[in-house]
Amino acid sequence: MTGPMTRAALAFSFAAFALPSASMAEGYRDTDVPMAVETGLDLSRYLGKWYEIARFPNDFEKGCEGVTAEYSALPEGRIKVVNTCRKGAPDGPAESAEGKARVVAPGILEVNFVPWLSFLPFTWGDYWVLDVDDDYRVAVVGTPNGKQGWILARSPEISAEQLSEAKSVLRGNGYDIRALKMVPQN
Template identity: 65%
Template sequence: MLRRLIAIASIFAATSAGAEGYRDTTVPMTVDTTLDLTQYLGKWYEIARFPNRFEKDCMAVTAEYSARGDGRIDVLNTCRKGAVDGPVKQAKGVARPVEAGKLEVTFVPGLSVLGFLWGDYWVLDVTGDYSVAVVGAPEGTTGWILARAAQISDTEYEAAQAVLRANGYDTDALYRVPQTKD
């Protein structure tokens, strides 16, 4: 068991060390402190993301959040590899609220006692009707624009990008995710 833990830690360290940052970390990050997790639950479509190793070649990405009895949130991320109708790849995880607007997520729930397996998931902004959300992390290696529908207007997209820029992100690096039609 100890060897397995050391191997997992080594893999995590090796893959995280080279992660590219998309954010000026000298810019203070602000989160939506009025976030209502109950309204946030449900299915979200990934509209745009900063490139990352765990979503390589993923299209038509969705994230589904559901409440658990222990106060945590089940996470189910689904992507289509290579095309919007490509093979389905899913990742199951668990999120835990840390403070208003801030969560941590792990996709290795069986080893959740290991603190380094949790990643920051900060909701920077969500529209009043919970139709568009902007998510980031202080280290700036991840960030997403999510929506309840597979497509959003240019105005909504520009507003979401403005939130990212205000939090120090270089939005030129955003990847617009091909999505299915609603």
């Protein structure tokens, strides 16, 4: 269990992706390449727990291993998001941040981890589902600015073939996968 100050600090950390920052990297994708999203995304099947298999480095997940994201339905079509990071090791101390997501268009969501600032448009970060397999076991998520991207799965490990297919989706959306880092889960 984390204290109120830790939760607030973590919320700010997870929200950092939504705020413009000169200190952030230029990004990991060629933004001239149009992004293709999963237009047939079935949100009811997408809900539940996902394990972070791989990600592009970012400030708000520095030192995080054993990362999970849990999505659950809220009223008015919103989605509750709980991201959990294990500091330093897959079994390290857990820190969680709770946010909300809203659907902007099929496959395109925006996420906010700073509820008291949710009235400000720039506090909502892009969360585009680029691909999800037929069984909703592996998903690829990215951002138009290319500063973030993730490979998620319903289990802590995926096959080499699933990883290859997910990387192919990232490449097809302009990402340079050389910077992609595997996330320890066990």
